[in-house]
Amino acid sequence: MTGGTRWTLPFRDQASLAPCREGHGPEASLPGAVPPEAVPPETVPLEPAPLEMEGVRFAYSRKRPLFQDLDFTLPAGGVVGLLGRNGAGKTTLLKLGMGLLFPREGRVSLFGSPAGRRRPAILSRLVFIPEQIAPPPVTLVQYFHLQSGYYPAFDPARAETWAEQFEIPLDQALPSLSYGQQKKALLVTALACGPDLVILDEPTNGLDIPSKRVFRQLISQATQEGCSVVVSTHQVQDVAKLLDHVIILEGGKVLFQASRRTLLEELELRRFSSEEEARQAGALAWEVRFGVPVAVVPRDRTTPAGEELDLELLFHAAMTNPEALAAVCPGGDR
Numbered sequence: 001m002t003g004g005t006r007w008t009l010p011f012r013d014q015a016s017l018a019p020c021r022e023g024h025g026p027e028a029s030l031p032g033a034v035p036p037e038a039v040p041p042e043t044v045p046l047e048p049a050p051l052e053m054e055g056v057r058f059a060y061s062r063k064r065p066l067f068q069d070l071d072f073t074l075p076a077g078g079v080v081g082l083l084g085r086n087g088a089g090k091t092t093l094l095k096l097g098m099g100l101l102f103p104r105e106g107r108v109s110l111f112g113s114p115a116g117r118r119r120p121a122i123l124s125r126l127v128f129i130p131e132q133i134a135p136p137p138v139t140l141v142q143y144f145h146l147q148s149g150y151y152p153a154f155d156p157a158r159a160e161t162w163a164e165q166f167e168i169p170l171d172q173a174l175p176s177l178s179y180g181q182q183k184k185a186l187l188v189t190a191l192a193c194g195p196d197l198v199i200l201d202e203p204t205n206g207l208d209i210p211s212k213r214v215f216r217q218l219i220s221q222a223t224q225e226g227c228s229v230v231v232s233t234h235q236v237q238d239v240a241k242l243l244d245h246v247i248i249l250e251g252g253k254v255l256f257q258a259s260r261r262t263l264l265e266e267l268e269l270r271r272f273s274s275e276e277e278a279r280q281a282g283a284l285a286w287e288v289r290f291g292v293p294v295a296v297v298p299r300d301r302t303t304p305a306g307e308e309l310d311l312e313l314l315f316h317a318a319m320t321n322p323e324a325l326a327a328v329c330p331g332g333d334r
């Protein structure tokens with residue numbers, strides 16, 4: 001190999017995050033339990049995807065449709081990073097998913113139920129924190145109390161512990177807190193609701209460095225408890241270590257998607273002595289860092305995996321070289 005140092009992707013192990021499903025968890029091996037292989041596959045109840053869209057057409061104005069025929073499935077469990085350029089439609093997609101906007105055509109479902117119906121039983125399973133927030137004029141403790149009315153699983157003790165970890169005052173009116181404190185207040189409240197699905201739009205905007213760490217710990221804990229999380233963000237470095245799946249939206253469609261495992265298996269980041277050398281190694285995207293060309297390349301399986309791949313270069317590869325990227329990550333786990 002002529003290239004220099006190599007990186008592996010910074011993701012966690014997907015398998016450790018998969019929630020146990022009926023018939024496949026530890027209970028399946030208890031005395032008297034039916035062994036999984038004895039259960040005909042058609043009788044195993046399958047939980048519908050947390051969020052699913054099929055053939056969605058949506059436009060804010062007749063002249064410029066945003067989504068023409070969008071198919072989108074949010075994988076259950078773990079953290080999904082939803083990436084896309086400014087105006088690609090990430091926020092719109094999330095609002096469609098929550099039934100806050102309605103498609104002109106197509107189907108949008110939340111846990112198998114039409115999103116537009118906004119059934120209370122479904123809404124009590126999800127929380128959403130938008131990028132622009134406007135908390136009500138109450139203290140955090142009062143806000144906990146308000147939310148517990150909508151979310152039967154709300155856990156006030158956890159909420160208070162997490163508020164302490166984030167150093168948010170419990171007795172100050174939410175609108176008088178700083179923007180970062182407000183975001184953290186909404187986050188701890190959301191996670192204490194015991195949701196099955198957490199939808200976050202630019203969650204780390206306004207968070208200081210220690211808070212970003214606490215944020216990652218809380219999200220990680222939620223996914224270990226079986227929660228599905230979708231994070232729409234441009235701050236990819238803040239969430240890179242959390243992501244189990246990446247979805248890139250472009251031109252009104254899912255341009256690319258892959259699990260961390262696929263990315264780990266198929267791609268790596270390498271330093272080269274020249275851009276020409278990077279090109280010859282099949283670079284899908286590259287940039288010069290501290291004077292050294294760094295490129296995303298198909299993984300060379302004859303050598304040990306090296307350092308981490310950053311999502312900015314992966315995004316760049318998807319934007320500039322989508323066909324070559326799709327050829328390396330076939331099907332993109334779609």
Ligand SMILES: Nc1ncnc2c1ncn2[C@@H]1O[C@H](COP(=O)(O)OP(=O)(O)OP(=O)(O)O)[C@@H](O)[C@H]1O
Nearest residue numbers: 060061066084085086087088089090091092093234
């Ligand atoms: N209420 C609205 N009325 C008309 N057009 C809108 C409205 N909201 C969004 N748009 C347009 O829809 C497109 C997608 O917007 P959206 O906010 O979903 O993108 P985004 O991917 O979240 O962008 P960003 O990364 O900048 O937050 C943009 O062109 C935007 O101008």
